[in-house]
Structure formats: structure tokens, C-alpha cells
Amino acid sequence: MTTPAVTEPPSIKTLATATLAVLKRKTVLPLLTLSLVLSACSQASIPAPAAVDPDVGSSTHGSGEAHTHDLHPALPGLPLTELPTNARLSPTxxxxxxxxxxxxxxxxxxxxxxxxxxxxxxxxxxxxxxxxxxxxxxxxxxxxxxxxxxxxxxxxxxxxxxxxxxxxxxxxxxxxxxxxxxxxxxxxxxxxxxxxxxxxxxxxxxxxxxxxxxxxxxxxxxxxxxxxxxxxxxxxxxxxxxxxxxxxxxxxxxxxxxxxxxxxxxxxxxxxxxxxxxxxxxxxxxxxxxxxxxxxxxxxxxxxxxxxxxxxxxxxxxxxxxxxxxxxxxxxxGEHRRFLQVDIDDWFLNGDEFDPATGGLRAQSFRLSASDALSARDQQRALDGAYNVVNHFEFAVMFNGGGATPSSLSTCNPQLYGSLIKDALSSVSRCMAYDFDWVNHTRNHLRMDVMDLPTSTTAIAGNFSIGTQLGLQISRKSLVTGEHSGLGYMDPTDDGTNNDGGFSQPKQDLGLGRSNPNLITAAVNSGVHYLASNRSVASEWDASCPTCGVFHPMDPSILLIPLYPNSIHYHVTTPEEATASYNKLYAPGGVVPYWDHAFNYTELLDVDSTQGVGHLFEGTAWPTYMHQTNLRQYAPGKSLAGDWVKAVVEKYARYSTLPLNTLRWDDLGAYVERHTLEEKAKAANAYTAIWNRTTSTVRLNRVGSAVPVTLTGFWGGTFYGAYEAWPLNVSGAVDVYVRTR
Structure with missing residues (x-):
């Protein structure tokens, strides 16, 4: 199989012609030179050309319309013919x-x-x-x-x-x-x-x-x-x-x-x-x-x-x-930790389904069945038990309450109650209220780029209310808007008259300054502190601190948590659909032809899970988002989302013993918030840290109000792998004991 290029590749590096300011008498010594070109890809960290798939419409469960998205394929990395596979140190x-x-x-x-x-x-x-x-x-x-x-x-x-x-x-x-x-x-x-x-x-x-x-x-x-x-x-x-x-x-x-x-x-x-x-x-x-x-x-x-x-x-x-x-x-x-965070969008809604035969959409939309939902619970439990590196994994379920029936009976066996069950998915969701991390995805998944305050409030607060009626264990401080909308990545001509339909012009990154202030106000008024953003959009993550969240400039009480997409598209429910949709983009004759042949499902999983593995090794806490369609139980105990997570974890566990943490969204937000404040304090040289090896102590000294500090090597700290670390809030001079490993 041909090896893919990096989705966001570094440029090919060539040696620059430069001159030392002063070259004294030169001594010629034996061979040692520098690489002319570096690789832009690898076997297990080269993501396939991932599709950025913002949502572009929604409907409630009762409307019969499918919740739809739009695929915007990202351009691949370097052309395969230009990959520096023969880069070497120059023999001179x-x-x-x-x-x-x-x-x-x-x-x-x-x-x-x-x-x-x-x-x-x-x-x-x-x-x-x-x-x-x-x-x-x-x-x-x-x-x-x-x-x-x-x-x-x-x-x-x-x-x-x-x-x-x-x-x-x-x-x-x-x-x-x-x-x-x-x-x-x-x-x-x-x-x-x-x-x-x-x-x-x-x-x-x-x-x-x-x-x-x-x-x-x-x-x-x-x-x-x-x-x-x-x-x-x-x-x-x-x-x-x-x-x-x-x-x-x-x-x-x-x-x-x-x-x-x-x-x-x-x-x-x-x-x-x-x-x-x-x-x-x-x-x-x-x-x-x-x-x-x-x-x-x-x-x-x-x-x-x-x-x-x-x-x-x-x-x-x-x-x-x-x-x-x-x-x-x-x-x-500082410390290095790794996270396994997978979000499932659009729970309770109908969704488009891809038709491999036509290359378009099926006439009938798709919505999770009760058995699909129960299988998702069982799949995450099986993954948690199969790998030592997995630490209490669970999906984060982004729910849209407008598609739910809160009055439906709570049961994990809806078939036993016949006509008493008004909506089987709502019933089993109530039964599994503590099996997932339930996160507000707005009531009806409307686009929030241009939306008034009352409608924004209904979208957010109204969905919290429905989640409460359903009895779900909700991350109360967290919000994921439909399409990750409202943050300035938008159709610049959007006037807000068609928030439940497609947009006219391609979306552009207009910056966080073009965020919808009504969204921010409604979110804050609803108790939201952590808001999902799109890691594929430059203004929605911090390139100067790749592991940091972004405090929103309109209201710093809102912290943006970037999310990654993957190439299991929003409208696919089976391996056949997934590969056909992928090949429609990247196989010979596709929209952006990249590969030399059409992939089968094994190849697709192998290639796309490489991107997920790379994200795990990065140490960022950013979730990868998928969709309710991807949880269809296409075979007993099998779903596209489950297959993808398993493929990622299996590759990771082949090489590393470090645990993969899964946090509920509210806890994830709190972790990222502290980490961001800590990294910013370090970047500002807000304190000093001097290691005295004679006394095996580190003196932390901060003049001013307390700042968060995490010290790896802290004697008596919490172990992560072979190394212990401990978070502190430092003001003044503090001496702590450390030990080497």
C-alpha cells in the first residue's frame, strides 16, 4: 500500500546558503554533514487526507428530515512523487x-x-x-x-x-x-x-x-x-x-x-x-x-x-x-500525559446516509436504534477491558434534545414494553444515563454564526433542560455547537435567515472577533465555561502553545477546546459506505485524487488510525469527533466508531505503556484551563525554578499572586508511568523535594 502524506506537513527543508560572521583558520575534519531534506510522513503518524466536515443543517426527530453535513476535503500533503524518501546526509x-x-x-x-x-x-x-x-x-x-x-x-x-x-x-x-x-x-x-x-x-x-x-x-x-x-x-x-x-x-x-x-x-x-x-x-x-x-x-x-x-x-x-x-x-x-477522547455528535437526530451505489445520499435517513446505542455502550466496555493502557474509556455523547422524547419510559429492554415505549432510543438513553459523558450539542443543531439572543438561549439552555428531563449525567459546563458554529469560521454573507439550511459561500476563517456575541452571552448565562472549537481552523487553536486551550477574546470565562476530525465521514454507517465515501474523494478519479488505488476498509482504518495515534503521542487532550451514524451496529458488537478507536488503541499499545486517560468534558475543560494558565505563566517567565542537586530540592519562586505549576520528579507525587508529578499553586518561595529516575 502506498504511504500517505501528512495532512499538515512541514515544508521540505533544504540547506540554506549562509556564512559565519567570522571564519577563522579552518580545520578540515572527517565526514559529518546535514540532511538536505526531511521526511514529511511516516508509517503510523501520517494521517490520510482528512475531511473537514462541518454540519450544515439539522432537524428534530419528528420532522422526518435528515440532519445533514457538508464535506470539505482537506488537500493532501506533499505529492507522493515529491516525498523525500531518499534524503541523506551529504557525503562531504x-x-x-x-x-x-x-x-x-x-x-x-x-x-x-x-x-x-x-x-x-x-x-x-x-x-x-x-x-x-x-x-x-x-x-x-x-x-x-x-x-x-x-x-x-x-x-x-x-x-x-x-x-x-x-x-x-x-x-x-x-x-x-x-x-x-x-x-x-x-x-x-x-x-x-x-x-x-x-x-x-x-x-x-x-x-x-x-x-x-x-x-x-x-x-x-x-x-x-x-x-x-x-x-x-x-x-x-x-x-x-x-x-x-x-x-x-x-x-x-x-x-x-x-x-x-x-x-x-x-x-x-x-x-x-x-x-x-x-x-x-x-x-x-x-x-x-x-x-x-x-x-x-x-x-x-x-x-x-x-x-x-x-x-x-x-x-x-x-x-x-x-x-x-x-x-x-x-x-x-510541566508534565506529559496522553488522552483518549472520542466524541459522538448528533445523538437523537436523523442523519444523512451515503449510498455507495449512486455516490449520493439514500432517500431514507438514519437514526440510531436502541440496539445500536446499547452496543455502543458494550463496545466501549470491551475496549476498556481489552487494553491495559485504556483507563475507563467512555464515549462523550453530544446530544440534541430536540430529537428526543423525554417522556419515554426508562429501560434498557424497550421490546418488553411494546406500545408504552414512545421512542426506543430515548428510553435506552435514559437507561444509560451514566454510561456516557453527555454533552450539550444544542437543542436542534441550528447554525449559530448569526443568531439572536433568545434563539441562542433556547438552543443552549433548552437542551440542558431536556437533558435534565431525560435524567442524563451531563457535563454542565461544556457545549459543542452545531458545525462548531458561532466562532467566526463562517459564510461571510450569512445573515442568519437560514440557520437550519446550507450556506451560500464557502466558509472562511474570519477570526474569533467575528464570533456571535449572542452565542457567547447565552453560553455564559447557561453556565458554560468550555466550548468546543475546530482544530482545523487557524484562529480556533493556539499555534504558539499547541497543548493550550484558547480563552475567548469576547469573554475569557469561555475556554475553547479544539477538536480533531477524522476520515470516517458523517454520513457513513457501514464499512462499505465508509470506503466508498473515502474513495470518492481520494481514489483515482476522485474529487482530490491522491492514492494510486481505491482502498478497502482495512486500508482505510490502517491509514486513518495513524492520524489518531499521532494525536495520542502529541499529549494534547483534544477529542476526535465522530457522529451517531458511525455507531450503527453493522455486525454484532461492531461499529465504524468502535473499529476506529480500537485500531488507534491497538497501534498505540504496541509501542507504549503510558495510560490513556479519558476525562468527562467538564473535567477535561478544567484540566486544559489549568494547563493553559500554567503554560502561559512559564512563557511569561512568571517564576523561577532552580534545582539544587546537593539537597535534591527545587526552589520555586514567584513574586506576586499565585500561579499554577506542575513539577515532574516531585517526591511523593502521583505516578504517570515511571515518573511522578504534582500540581502546585506557587506564590513566594517554595522548596520541594525531587528525585531522579
């Missing part, structure tokens, strides 16, 4: 510029080598640096604060690394490649650090016991020796990363299963006995060649990877958590 010599000194300057007289700030330094080789995205992603996902130094423009000096009071500024150092290589002139490659700067860095790492992570390298002896040597002819871009016994110790979250590596140029190496160097392989290829290793030299601890890294690649996603924990010794600000 590397020059390390001669510095002004023969060695590093002496440490300052007040050096406090037992103390370091809880922050990481990322050393970059310039604006076209291939590894900076991976470094940023893994640190962002863990909540670790960091600085980036572009070594092609900014000198690295002792003052860069050591504060005026002698405290180390950084607890760890990441090299985006092991020699910080860039093309200083056509065909000529140079290290962005000169010999003095390398010596300064190495001295700091030794004195302050700071670990160094090289995200990519073809290890030899430049600028230092890792005890590894290239194996000629052992390069590859498709293979496996096999975890050694030492690798399982370093990457405490991994299962030990081989991790597929796809579309990332990789160098096979072998260990070589080098005086003063101790090398420990962590990952190997199928031939036993070393692909990652820790090593020590002169008291310094280092870890090097010989594969190109990219945040969209599976191996980077799988290894990222363990790399950060190794680098920080398990003590750092």
Missing part, C-alpha cells in the same frame, strides 16, 4: 572554525555547579535547521520550557550558559544534529559552533552535570567521539528500531516491540572501543547495527540518534517522551 567534509582560544574560559569564581534552572537549551544550525521542529515538539508536549539559540548568528559564551549568580541556566542541551552543520557556501559544510564554543559547551555540561541529546548524527569523531563508527552500506530509510535491554531502561514507557521507521534516512553504526568513552546501544536495526546510544566522555553524559527526526514521524513520536525524561533526569517543569 565538515569544517569546524577555529575559535579565538585553545580551550574554554575558566568557570566564574562564583560558579554554583550544584544548581541549574529547570530549562533546556536547544542549539540550532539556522533557519533551515531540519531538527528544530522535533526538538520543539517533544519539549512542548512535556511542558518543558526551553530557549533556542541559532548558533549561526549568536555566539555561545559562558554568559549564555551561566547566570550572574553562578547558577547554570540550563538543565539539559539538545543539538539538532550532532555537529550543528550548515551549508556555509555551495558544497561547503561548516559547524555552526567554532572550537572555542564547543569547548565552552562541553565544559559547562561536565561542571554542571548537564546531559546532551543529539537528535541526529552520522557519528565519527567530529566534534567529539561517541564510540560509534559508520558501517558502509548500512544506510536505510525504511526499517525497524529494535529496543535493547539498555533501551528499555532509558525509554521506560516503551513496550520493547520494534518501532517501524519509515521515510527517515538512517545510518547504521557499530561500537568501537575508544579510550575514555563508554558506549551503550539503545536501539539497533535488524542487522544489529546501532541506531541510538548513550555514551560518557570525561564525565559527560550524551545520547545520540542516527535517524532523522521529525514531529510527524512515528519513531520521533514514540521516542520523544523517553528522550525528554532521559535529558532532564525525570525532573522538569
Amino acid at each position: 567534509t565538515l569544517t569546524v572554525p577555529q575559535g579565538t582560544r585553545l580551550s574554554a574560559q575558566a568557570l566564574p569564581s562564583n560558579a554554583q555547579t550544584n544548581k541549574v534552572a529547570l530549562k533546556v537549551l536547544v542549539l540550532s544550525s539556522g533557519p533551515t535547521d531540519f531538527g528544530i521542529g522535533a526538538a520543539r515538539a517533544m519539549l512542548d508536549q512535556a511542558g518543558v520550557p526551553f530557549d533556542v539559540l541559532d548558533a549561526t548568528t549568536t555566539p555561545l559564551t559562558p554568559e549564555t550558559l551561566i547566570a550572574s549568580d553562578g547558577v547554570g541556566k540550563y538543565q539539559g542541551v539538545i543539538l539538532t544534529d550532532s555537529a550543528l552543520t550548515f551549508q556555509s557556501s555551495p558544497g561547503f559544510y561548516s559547524s555552526a559552533l567554532d572550537t572555542t564554543e564547543w569547548a565552552t559547551l562541553f565544559q559547562y555540561e561536565k561542571a554542571y552535570q548537564v546531559r546532551q541529546l543529539a537528535l541526529y548524527g552520522a557519528p565519527n569523531t567530529v566534534p567529539e567521539d561517541y564510540g560509534l563508527r559508520l558501517v558502509p552500506g548500512a544506510e536505510f530509510a525504511t526499517g525497524n528500531l529494535n529496543v535493547t535491554a539498555a533501551g528499555k531502561v532509558a525509554f521506560k514507557d516503551l513496550t520493547g516491540n520494534a518501532v517501524p521507521l519509515r521515510y527517515a534516512y538512517t545510518y547504521g553504526t557499530r561500537t568501537l572501543a575508544v579510550a575514555g568513552v563508554t558506549t551503550q546501544p539503545l536501539l539497533t536495526d535488524d542487522a544489529g547495527n546501532v541506531l541510538a546510544a548513550t555514551s560518557t566522555l570525561d564525565g559527560r553524559e550524551r545520547l545520540i540518534l542516527t535517524s532523522a527526526q521529525n514531529p510527524y514521524l512515528l519513531h520521533t513520536q514514540v521516542l520523544g517522551y523517553g528522550l525528554v525524561q532521559w535529558l532532564t533526569k525525570g525532573v522538569h517543569l
